[in-house]
Amino acid sequence: MLELINVSLNLDGDKGQVEILKEINLTLKEKKIYVMTGPNGGGKSSVAKTIMGIYRPTDGKILLDGMDITQLGITDRARLGIGYAFQQPPRFKGMKVGDILNIAASPERETNVCDLLYDVGLCAQDYLNREINASFSGGELKRVEIASILARNLRVAVFDEPEAGIDLWSFQKLTETFENLNKKYDTTIVIISHQERILRLADEVILVSNGTISEITSQEKILGEIERLDSRCDCRNNCSLGGNINVECDR
């Protein structure tokens, strides 16, 4: 359904051009849940932003249902049904939670903004009329961000580390919400995450490191590797080594 063919990305850095992604080849199939994982700085968010059109590939092609969308901007891709939940969503002085959700809400689908907020563990009565300003905590922002994606009628939804700032109770709810989005609306989901419980949602796990896809594998294999690495380590989910079997933990 969504294909990245030989996609490379160079961005301007302090010392000239930096190679961010190298010949990424990836095919996302309809109605599947993918979890993208790997070390920090490996290129996960860059893949997501390239899918959304925030970054334009230096080379290669992106196809949506066979249509070449490589040259399309963010707005056009959004209208074709691609969505992206920011890792660090912006705040808006003067805009309320209800305003954002109403902009996001798909006209083809009857959306109840209260349900959307419930799905991310927020009370609609407390939040709908709140301004998304500096009074919002990081966790609250993330939840509103996820709700803004749930409001849309999407072919592909990419979530960039959605679990950050989400407490345990909401976490359970959140995983159910992802499954529901996938089943009820046939949305293909890509979640960037290191969390074991998110990995368990995956039909396939995409490992990204050093700007390339190093492996596309099953959740069983990844979870097995994480367990082998150090089952008592509290840090393993955020470990820079990413739970890779070939690397020794020198902690």
Add this chain to the structure above:
Amino acid sequence: MLSAIDKKILAEVADLHEIPHGAYNIRKNGEGAGRNTTANIDIVTKKDKPGINVIIKPGTKGESVHIPVILTEGLEDLVYNTFEIGAESDVIIVAGCGIHNSGSKKAKHDGVHEFFVRKGARMKYVEKHYGEGPGSGQRILNPKTIIEVEEGGVAELEMIQIKGVDHTIRDTEVRLHKKARLIVTERLLTTSQQSAESNITVELTGEDSTAQVLSRSVAQDDSQQVFHLNMRGYAKGRGHIQCDSIIMDKARVSSIPEITAFHSDAQLIHEAAIGRIASDQLIKLMTLGLTEKEAEDTILQGFLK
């Protein structure tokens, strides 16, 4: 009789679609065009100079006064209005000024408004400025507002100028007595060659007085804005100024803060920021399907709301 243009201007500056209920005084092209008083609110024409005295009886609750001004021709108008807000009353005063200038002559309205908010009274004052018209004549508004808030009184000011005024200098002076409170919300949008200057001086003279000034502005095209927000603490009290501007195109914005404490228990804060629309805000709204222009308009609309 009000013409279609008059009605449109009334809707812009006072959210009025017909003659208002309650007390009102409509001034059109330098002359009275309608007045109504109520049992609790009296409006009297000044004898020594142009303008009115609005007298609100002590204990008047939930009533409103509308005093819109309409200019539909090239004219230089100057008024002095005095408001006496009786003790323990709770009222809303809506004072908008709209200019429809279709000629080439300058249309200018300078208003000096003086308020006495008596003990324990609560006043909300809404001032909207609006200009339109196909003529080349300049549209100029220079309001001066002087407010005295007595013990335990509350003054809430909403000052909005969104469109079409070519040149404005707005002076606001507020003096707060014991336990008095001030809340100011200012919204300003300038475009093309327009210029706007806002000078607000707040004096916290009484113990436990508090003041909060929130100013938000957007400067587009070649327009210019200057903010001089000044807070002076003479007694134990708290004052907070927040001045936020979005700058676009070739506009220029100056924000000049001044806070002075004359008392060791005066707590004064000034925050000022000028910057363009953050790109991640634009990108976020575009990922929801808005075009860049729509995203920009949505952000500005929210910011100035």
